[in-house]
Amino acid sequence: MPSLRLLSLSVCVAAALIAGCKQETPAPAADANANGAAATVAANADWQPAIDAFVAGYFERYPTAAANAGKHEYDGKLPDWSPQGLAATGTWLKEQRAKIAGFGDDKLDAQQRFQREYALSVIDGQLFYLEDSGFPNKNPAFYAGDLSPSMYLTRPYAPLPQRMNAFVAYQEALPKAAEQIRANLKGPLPASYIEFGNIVFGGLAQFFKDDAPKAFAEVPDTALQARFKASNAKAIEAMQGLSDWLSAQKPQATQDYAIGAERFAKMLKATERVELPLDQLKAIGEADLARNLAALKAACDQYAPGQALGACIEKVNADKPQGGAVQGARDQLVGLRKFLVDKDLVSIPGTEEARVEEAPPFNRTNFAYIEIPGPYEKNLPSVYYIAPPDPSWPKAEQDAYVPGKADLLFTSAHEVWPGHFLQSLHANRSQWTFAQLFVGYAYAEGWAHYTEEMMFDAGVDGATPEIHIGQLSNALLRDVRFLSAIGLHTGGMTVAQSEQMFKDKAFQDPGNARQQAARGTYDPGYLNYTLGKLMIMQLREDWTASRGGRSAWKAFHDQFLSYGGPPVPLVRAQMMGGPAETRLWQAPAAPASAAADAAPAPAPGTESGGG
Template identity: 80%
Template structure:
């Protein structure tokens, strides 16, 4: 999971992008127009419209602006009142109309691409605000904006300055909490109650137990007095909101499904994906079966004669030395060196990511990364890993800590060459908009894609044990994909999803519960596999005329140069055609060739046959 505000639900996304400068090799379609303003009459007007949108977005969504590094918005929270949310909706519609006023005849090809990118961002925001219904039901809608992480963990300013911003944030919390409580109208799905209780209660606990220690060294009596008052009030407000959610348990429902029509609208509005749901489901099922077959083959080599569960248990029993946090720190060194040795992708800078234990209020998923915004300079990114819930039975706590092979691909996903590397590239885009807005399927699809790509490139010898680590991560995302579709369009229950995570993704009970619950409040978590399948098909099509596998680095560098648009839109840019959705599917095993064809040249074989191992 990311702590990035992608174009999705705020619980899964908190604005966090790393600082950077212009790239040395810009993508023409994605970059700003470099012709003189006089040569393109609409150029200056178009650029002004985009700048105006960004300025307005910071005002309407100030937490997003602060996370991006616009610290004049520090301490501010959005207006969560019903009237405030409606004003945001109206403003976004006005912006959409203004963007649409730039017809094709007024813009060059690069600007038309930019217009479509901006419009896609607006459409995604409007879906969550206007059509999802989440503002009145789903605590996840608010959780990201309530996170104080940037003030506590990001050294963008001296501690006293960040403490002052944090105090302002806390002083604004009681009003925001009152607005949220007025919006959230029961009865709630059971999983929403659990999420709200955990997140809001976790913040209260964090304020009480941890925050005072962080600011204890600040020698400013007046500020400390303000903090004491704001911390008590903020903690009480969050605890009251958590208790309010917990009090709804007796009326809990299972009414979380978006329904097929709204789910399809979500995919179109947020990711530009317009395939029929039956095709989407079939592609997910095929990829699940592909990975299950590969797992069986790897286990036959690694633990011959054992069941798949016993095989995976044997792999996961090989725990990282010193625990998951220490293990990940060691893995990042080797992962980066592997990228360099294999020359798989350009690393545009010397930045490194830290690894830390996740704070108590943000442990609803095992791992995520926070990356400073593009307006920040020279700040660290932090890869957070959550410990098991201490309330779980000891056996479940032990099982929650992944084995070394599993953790290796989590580290690849989050840092090298996943999210962290992707944002090193995004933040060197010539177009500020592309630095700021990175889509869910683009970011998570890339990070998930890199796991299989790294194994195919020979990571750690590509042994059966390493393959099992990669496949268990892939199967987790396969089941997320199918759970999202099933939970929201097919009548799947949370219990059925949880069982599928156990049976098909081989998850321990704690993870299975978390993952099934997440599917109810984060219906877009199918984007990991959805994005990966779109990227794999795009790689196959792009490299087909550029040298095949030898062109992977060129593909990766060009893909990463665009910032983070919807992948169908990016596909049109990279291939010189229309925006369209295409999902990769593994080629079916070829039937035995007739004798007459035995000497057919290699070029007669399907191009995809050698694309994946």
């Protein structure tokens, strides 16, 4: 579970697109990282070869990431998850860290010093999840991303027979991988980890049984089909066996999911370069939740006077997109892109577009995600996938699953214009390949979430109360994730308390509330949506204050996006010319009446059902 992810298929993170006109990653406005060294130090010719060697070594140890980036010589390979393999990777990362840190300030120019801190943050994030988190021995999510076969099925990077050959190699590698995962996981395991593992491993087994044969049925190569059949049977057995083993752990399941305050703080520092006391972070999150709840009440007072907030949101969600969610999103992308151009909010490099399609059967656990080919791919489409409701559900549940137009609008903004897809277009124009490859959790999700509120503030779709409610629904979900991550891992919050908060403060239905609360136990980093957004909002306010305020938004957005995807505090140092400090935007205090209406849920343990 890396904190800095290679740009590849992800439910949460975007990818870099086709390389086009290159734009050099800008040097800092002031020499923020020199620590007194002369800003005129010449570029070190040894620096880039050291980074190239790191990337090459990284691909060897994380072959799935390499293949997703477009290095298809790594197709079908999986990481070595044996204890010896994991230990060797940890040793290599520490050696690389020492080598890169050894380039002192007096040996690098200003831009290289920034690049050094960017590279060190990638290594520190990998080391945290590998060694400090304890996840290799407890958390199936550590392995889940590398097991996804989506690239071979949905990305047309090669003719189908070639992709089938890669898929067969992947299936052939699965039994060994499953054996390693099984040996690494040490019980007793948290109940939510077991459930997640069952969804992933059992879901893969079902996919291999039901869907994979159909995907390659038309390939006429009989020898390849025979290999497929043999490897498919073993892959089903391996994944089902892993799922069955996890199921057998349920009687001993625990609620011991918290990584603890010390490790949580270390995670934030290692992965995002965020250093703030956890009580201060929690207070900022509570204030943002209160801000958004107060805004929701004001919008609902206009849109549905006299109705409770939940009923108001239901009314908004009843206004469905014409033709369904896929067609609705297609229409929305046209309007969103035009709005960006008409309002001149951010540059759109290139002419690439994202298609909208129905999600394939094997990847419908999330309503929406975007697949963007890696930076080494050429001329491949990006696809914004939307999952249909399960046809086995009752008609009422199927209808409820399709979001309202206002909610869908901000999902489309988050995924495409001007969220993940646009961010990838900018990242891929970086002259530094490293910045195309590595994009941080808080940078990517923070940017995508930031754009939702930015688009509303800029007047998208008339910024009506209905549109505002759609934006706020997404913001409240991320606020509760932020508070749940802190509460579950550092404050004694139970899963039930988190689930109740998602119902009461984010107005989630019971199924989504359960899913969101469970995710917080195995993905403590999901606070990064709001964390990244609030850091970007504060940076925008500080940077534009001396550059014309709102009229400088486009310049701010373009410069922010030019860095690739480092921790936001490093971007702050580049843009503001000061230290790489953590500053989060905070709204002015709400009026007393609004604050009372919008008070966050009680702290865990203070009230039955609170949190």
